[in-house]
Amino acid sequence: MSILIYAEHDNNHLKTETHKLVTAAKQLGDDIHILVVGSGCAAVAEQAAAIAGVARVMLADNDAYAHQLAENTADLVLSIAEGYSHILAAATTTGKNFMPRVAALLDVVQLSDIIGIESADTFIRPIYAGNAIATVQSSDTVKVITVRASAFDAAEEGNSASVATLDTVIENTQVTFESDEMTKSDRPELTAAGIVISGGRGMQDGEHFAMLERIADQLGAAVGASRAAVDAGFVPNDMQVGQTGKIVAPQLYIAVGISGAIQHLAGMKDSKVIVAINKDPEAPIFQVADYGLVADLFEALPEIEAALAG
Amino acid sequence: MKILVPVKRVIDYNVKVRVKSDQSDVDLTNAKMAMNPFCEIAVEEAVRLKEKGVATEIIAVSIGPKACQEQIRNAMALGADRGIHVECDTFPESLQVAKILASLVEQESPGLVIIGKQAIDSDNNQTGQMLAALTKLPQATFASAVEVDGDSLKVTREIDGGLQTLKLSMPAVVSTDLRLNEPRYAKLPDIMKAKRKPLAVMTADELGVDITPRVTTLKVTPPPARSAGVKVETVAELMTKLRDEAKVIS
Numbered sequence A: 001m002s003i004l005i006y007a008e009h010d011n012n013h014l015k016t017e018t019h020k021l022v023t024a025a026k027q028l029g030d031d032i033h034i035l036v037v038g039s040g041c042a043a044v045a046e047q048a049a050a051i052a053g054v055a056r057v058m059l060a061d062n063d064a065y066a067h068q069l070a071e072n073t074a075d076l077v078l079s080i081a082e083g084y085s086h087i088l089a090a091a092t093t094t095g096k097n098f099m100p101r102v103a104a105l106l107d108v109v110q111l112s113d114i115i116g117i118e119s120a121d122t123f124i125r126p127i128y129a130g131n132a133i134a135t136v137q138s139s140d141t142v143k144v145i146t147v148r149a150s151a152f153d154a155a156e157e158g159n160s161a162s163v164a165t166l167d168t169v170i171e172n173t174q175v176t177f178e179s180d181e182m183t184k185s186d187r188p189e190l191t192a193a194g195i196v197i198s199g200g201r202g203m204q205d206g207e208h209f210a211m212l213e214r215i216a217d218q219l220g221a222a223v224g225a226s227r228a229a230v231d232a233g234f235v236p237n238d239m240q241v242g243q244t245g246k247i248v249a250p251q252l253y254i255a256v257g258i259s260g261a262i263q264h265l266a267g268m269k270d271s272k273v274i275v276a277i278n279k280d281p282e283a284p285i286f287q288v289a290d291y292g293l294v295a296d297l298f299e300a301l302p303e304i305e306a307a308l309a310g
Numbered sequence B: 001m002k003i004l005v006p007v008k009r010v011i012d013y014n015v016k017v018r019v020k021s022d023q024s025d026v027d028l029t030n031a032k033m034a035m036n037p038f039c040e041i042a043v044e045e046a047v048r049l050k051e052k053g054v055a056t057e058i059i060a061v062s063i064g065p066k067a068c069q070e071q072i073r074n075a076m077a078l079g080a081d082r083g084i085h086v087e088c089d090t091f092p093e094s095l096q097v098a099k100i101l102a103s104l105v106e107q108e109s110p111g112l113v114i115i116g117k118q119a120i121d122s123d124n125n126q127t128g129q130m131l132a133a134l135t136k137l138p139q140a141t142f143a144s145a146v147e148v149d150g151d152s153l154k155v156t157r158e159i160d161g162g163l164q165t166l167k168l169s170m171p172a173v174v175s176t177d178l179r180l181n182e183p184r185y186a187k188l189p190d191i192m193k194a195k196r197k198p199l200a201v202m203t204a205d206e207l208g209v210d211i212t213p214r215v216t217t218l219k220v221t222p223p224p225a226r227s228a229g230v231k232v233e234t235v236a237e238l239m240t241k242l243r244d245e246a247k248v249i250s
Helices: A016-026 A042-049 A070-079 A093-105 A209-219 A227-231 A262-268 A297-309 B037-051 B066-078 B094-108 B127-135 B188-194 B235-245
Strands: A002-006 A031-038 A054-061 A084-090 A110-114 A116-119 A122-127 A132-138 A143-147 A162-165 A175-182 A195-199 A222-225 A252-256 A273-278 A291-294 B002-006 B009-011 B033-035 B057-064 B082-087 B112-116 B139-149 B152-159 B162-169 B172-176 B199-203 B215-221 B230-232
Touching: A002 A016, A002 A070, A016 A031, A016 A084, A016 A143, A031 A042, A031 A070, A042 A054, A042 A162, A070 A093, A070 B127, A070 B139, A084 A093, A093 A110, A093 A143, A093 B094, A093 B127, A093 B139, A093 B152, A110 A122, A195 A209, A209 A222, A209 A252, A209 A297, A222 A227, A227 A262, A252 A262, A252 A297, A273 A297, A273 B235, A291 B235, A297 B235, B002 B037, B002 B094, B009 B066, B033 B037, B033 B066, B037 B057, B037 B066, B037 B112, B037 B139, B037 B172, B057 B066, B057 B094, B066 B082, B066 B188, B066 B199, B082 B094, B094 B112, B094 B127, B112 B127, B127 B139, B127 B172, B139 B162, B152 B172, B230 B235
Parallel strands: A002 A031, A002 A084, A031 A054, A054 A162, A084 A143, A110 A143, A195 A222, A195 A252, A252 A273, A273 A291, A291 B230, B002 B057, B002 B112, B057 B082, B082 B199, B112 B172, B139 B172
Antiparallel strands: A116 A122, A122 A132, A132 B215, A175 B162, B009 B033, B139 B152, B152 B162
């Protein structure tokens, strides 16, 4: 069986989601191909070719693909879909955006956000904000799947697969890219960080997030937030950890001033070690925390900062 | 311009679901049901576009058992002008829902379809994208701002790492993210008025869509439980534990 993986990247760097998808793909078969779609992204194709277990890399490098717009990307994937038993993309905002189109145009159901693979047609995925785990079997001939990358380990590097160039250019004129406004940060990305420190409504306002940022910089951590903090306007939505935001599973997750609503827990409960700091000893977050500290965060955070500096 | 807004009946987002003991599904017996939160945001956005004079008519569509009419009435109380209920015994799969909606788009020719990005029961996040692909309409998913300018549309999207703005020709399909707006509550007089608004009932069969499932749920289990650990008394104790016991910081 041949498996196609859609590479997650920013035109310069291949993201670790792709390495994790290779691990998932290895559970399905051994003829693993990676498709790199973008503009000026030849280096990404080389990085993809270095992942152990990859048989072949295809590179579609054209201005039309610079922003990986769903219409163009989906049609490009469809143009090479024949012969693949499984098509995989990470359940990121890129994968979630175009993959359902691929599924619809192949007339198959998409299996969204899988966290486990039982067999070539049976998969495990969370439903109801992670409050239930479903094992589902698809009768479709091609399986179109988005994968929750954090549920799989990253495949090692050490390979030099061949890279083929795809010349197909698909440029939909109904949609054009206007602009983007990326959050500038020297910190690691939430979904890739080994340590995440998140703030909730208890932070009281956006400015207090600077306290978390200083600790994040000391730890090399990413900064996240609960939906309550996003809803309250403290921080932008791309910082949201939870079922409707990002799903993270770092080595260490520090929840500060977060009560632990179901929807937040769904986004972080697979972290290896969870620390909760909250002044309410009854906060549900303590039920999932490995280490709980009942304290006023405005006292505890400066102490942590001092301890890390010392 | 007409706006088509699909609304899904789901378990109320405040209710914690439980898995049935035979692991066949989640147990929704007597559970409080409501409109999916992302669909509420979609209705609100449509109503705001009507209030601005951009839209002239809002059509709320729901697909599923008869009880879905509650959510259509709810959408009408919030400002939808009429409803379409596509009655099915169960909730069809996303692809089938997209096909049903595609058929309605063909009948109604809306200028815009505003749809929630995902339903909080199946958590698929795919119907809007599938609908756009099937109808060959441009799509803008995960919208946090929508601006209609003549016959084009500017949509700001929530993407990993920031925001992206796209320009789309209309008709188009937009899926809503959390920050697009804050939905209003229905007022009592509007709830009463909604009861008299027109509601058409049809079947998937009449729309030419086969709703035989393609995916079988083999079992549904509760997520692995995570047990509470220890409480520490001081920051110093916490730091020691993280360094020496958990070994997650150096």
